[in-house]
Amino acid sequence: MKQEVLAIIPARGGSKGVPRKNIRLLAGKPLIHYALETARKCQALNRVVVSTEDVEIAELVADVGSEVLRRPADLAQDDTPMVPVIQQAVRSLAEDGYQPEIIVVLQPTAPLRRAEHIEDCLELISATEVNSVVSVSLVPAHFHPNWQFILSEGGELQTFSGRDLDGIQTRRQELSMTYTRNGAIYAVRRVAFIECESLLVPPCKPYIMASEDSVNIDTEEDFWIAERYLLQRQNEIETG
Template structure:
């Protein structure tokens, strides 16, 4: 059996109630739940939360909330793998045998059902423990600067004269979803140690940690909707 686990704790500080804050017409977690359900990849879609209000919203949009996440893995420092392991341990204890599990973030409104389907194929074909979404950095990381004593300095001065087209392209975590073998999740194996990439375009990737991030994501969603011919939020 394949399950989706959507971590959604209630204690967000930078954007209060972030996981159920309205985003273009519905709670932001609804975008993740609906993509998971529409993908056809999962027999069960579980939301792992410590918050009754989040659980109620999750059920409204079709997810299951058969347990409340314990406080020990619901603080700012709880690793994602521990949250997924807890959900899979609950599955095993309740007779739900799983072979693959996808961790989907609750604040990732750009997830498409076809991305999830492609991710599963990538995981199976890649032969790794995980498959994760990534996107390219918009500029060469070899040309990065730091600020020290109020002045700029290159982190890697040896790359100063290298043409940007000759520098190796680099990628970062897109922060949308992570497919994995259930045994890898339950053993809390590091995702980066054995993972195949699911490459997403930059215009569909936005980490949402601050209100500025949130507004940027709304603008991006408006652009995507406009190019699909969808009605826009008039605000």
């Protein structure tokens, strides 16, 4: 039997790194439109809601025919974690009798995510016994934990891994592959999310995405990089 899948797009109005980034134009469209368009193309999603406290974002979302779920202002602060935001949305919908089997979180800050990425994640969580799936991307070798340093209280260089300085691996080929969350997709079983109060409930499977699909906008530079990729993608479509 097909499982009911809810997608939540969390989109608050404030942002320190890039002011009003969720509605800032990116390659000619407000940033949040990319999440909405991708969700609309994904046939595996039964319902899509945008959680926001912001009037302008709510109006923009409603104008394109998408569903808005009002969020309390105290859940839209700079230091507000993601989990309470999703909890509020899930509780609000449950009060109206809507209780999906799977919850998908799509952050607007990942505009290069595609519908097939979401579908792949849902296929992974549906076809296995895992409680959650999270999208990740490969960490470049020069950012590998074994090659990172911290400063001691005295200002001396120390390895992040705790190894001696002369014990650092110098050959890239000897490094194990490491991954980082790219913010594009979280998929979690609703019951597991409620019980564990986390989007990453073990057993958790990774969904590995290419670096060019994994830009997560947090800075002006990220905006520039994402726009370059989007324009390149549009050009490839137009030229066939």
